[in-house]
Amino acid sequence: MESTTMQQRREEILAKKAKLEELKRQRLLRKEQNQARQSIGSPSPSEVLQPTPRRTDNDKRDLDDLIYNLVGVGGSRPNSTQPGSPAGGRATRPHSVISASQLSSDGEAPASTSYQVPVSGMVDREMQTLSIAPLATVFEYDGNEVHASKKEKEVITYSKGVQASIDWSPPKSRGAGGSDSERDESPTRSPRASKRLSRRQKERDEEIRAQLKKEIEEEVRAAQKAAEAGEIQAGSKENYPFKTLNNEELTAVENSDDFIEFVERSTKVLERALDQQLDYDILADYAHGGLDVDEEDEGYGSSGAKRGRRIKEIAQFWDERWSKKRMISDLGFSTKFPELVLASYTKNPSAPHDPDGLIQVWNLHMHDRPEYIFHAQSDILTAKFSPFHPNLIIGGAYSGQVLLWDTRAKSSPVQKTPLTGSGHTHPVYSLDIVGTQNANNIISASTDGVVCGWTVDMLSQPQEFLELTSPPPAKTDDMAVTCIAFPQSDPTYFLAGTEEGSIYPCHRYDRAGAKAGVDGRVKYAGHAAPVMSLDFHPAKGQVDLGDLVLSSSVDWSVKLWKVRPPAATGPSNASAPGAAQQVTPILDIAREDLVYDARWSPVKPSVFALVDGAGSLEVWDINVDVEVPVQKVTPSDSKRGAFASMPSGLGYMNRSLNKLAWERNEGKRVAVGGMDGVVTVFEVGGDLGGMETRGEEWSGVKRLVGRLEAVGEGVNGK
């Protein structure tokens, strides 16, 4: 026992001597290196460290940790130095705690800013068994120093400071995560060994430590100054786990579903962000600019109008790739997300490889690109958002199919009716979704007079099948249905507009006094050409106006009808069987062009809008005037439409507007679209849209209808 202690002591003394020698050498070396460093610029630590083949694995690890410490970036990073280095973050770092104290107690050279790898490698190996410093000394470094050196990540030397910031670990663990490399090598001291230190040595150690500390402080200060002077050659690059992909990796990444999905998602977000900026700059400083005063009345085509009646163009949608050479066949706003507008398109005759049918869902906050694109094999003639399910879009196709798309799925329909068999075999120009949230049906009508009812869950087979035929006086049975419309209150009864111009009431089911199908006892006659649209009044106010119907036709007119309630037709029919009762419109508005669509405002009882073959959108308020529209605008030419490149002489054809749709919730926005494939969205002023309606507007319409009815009867001589 005694002898072993003695021997150890001797060994220690030997080591000590060696160490002192080394210390001197290091001092010299440090000076040299300091000079060298200044000229070279700080070499990246990994480079310096690499030529140390003799190191044990542990040491290498420590080095790596040191580097990470200095570089100070968490997470994954390319392991440039050693394969064995811990890949993880700080958590996995070997405990480097003790080395700091060891350093100072060893009385080694004061810390230097560079690594003295080769030297230390030689000397330290001899001293592996030595232990000098009491472990506690580590704590002597005060916090300030720690923080200071931590901030200066480029100052590689002060690994001690960095170490101190790391969680303390059991003393026996090897130290030196952050310390200079030669110190890592220096004795692995066990606590047992440290006890045996002589007091003298301890004192000396203290001395040296104090000296060391002073020097460290100085250097930290110097480094800070340097940093302040902006002389950090830093290394964002050093900090950054940067990696270059080669071609293969690049393709691999770009073909990954993750990437494709990410781009899809993130570019949408960005486009919205960029477009939003165009609308309004939240950093606008009105005190400075003064240039763009908010144009109150400068909306397109609103010249001279009262503010409440102005119409302002707010967006136009057209896509070079998809909208080209297609015509708009239908438009619709989403009820759940009022900023979404869907537009269905006919085929592009010059692109036979593109799908014929197309639906684009546009977002008012994203101007250059559709939010969603849906495809179909055949031209889509009509489409709308399901009012009961915000994700679903229902469409009717030229092939006679009824299709269902889901915004959560891909671009092809999630469901469609079969091409042959029980459904439609003629184009479906009109469809509607009727019922309630929990029980609703899709009702579709094709040009051969077939009306089918479907459930959203199953499109393989119609739930209802009804063939409309022309009532007796007609020469043929055939009835070419161009459009259907359901009243708000009754999903079992609808109107069907035909190509010959008449409008017939129809029942979905047998009922008292009437069979399912066309009710031959009443005929709404007035139009001389195909009926292009039918729209029941969306009565939601204090007066029931639900029996008012607006029809438009290519006979250059819009007509207002007061339809008979289905039950009331019974008795009158009994008296004169076979003779259909002809009902004339209560108001006939002649226009200067083909009228393709006419729709009631969803909120204002007296307001409706129409679009015509001349390319105008007209907004009418029948309380104000029944002969001229209160507003008339044409979409601007700013977007390149399908005919944009053509000479303006062709203006007549290309400007034609086919469809219009009101935003259903607030009634402030109207979307129109036509031959050139451009969707234009207008915003109407407070008199023509918006939630607040006054009672007199409702009663005004009621009075007007009463007056018109009286006049009509007077004219008819009844």
Added chain:
Amino acid sequence: MAQNTPDETLSLLTRLSQKPGVQSTLVLSRETGAIVRTSGLISNSTSANPNSTLPASSGAAPENYTNGKKEGGIQSAEDVASMVWSFISAASSLVEGLDKEDEVKLLRLRTKKNELVIVPDPKFILVVIHDTPPA
């Protein structure tokens, strides 16, 4: 929804990078920090893969280009990438500090000269630097 092929994905990015006002775009891998796509940025020729560069906005004429960026020192894709990286890390730790279960969804950074819009995702990061209206 319709875009499923890499080609169309690329065209989306190209479109974005060619939108008026967009100076540069950058797609990074979140894990490795590798640059997947850039546009409008100068890459350090040694380390970058030229294939990852997309055509930049035609609106950003050369003069613009230098005006806006040389001054700010934003030139190299690698620099921007590393700065964005650390910015996102900082933002992430901030958000995590506020609420452990929260995460960063979008970063918009307005500067005097332009704006950075950053979309962080679990796997990738998309950055767009664009001009802002003079204010």
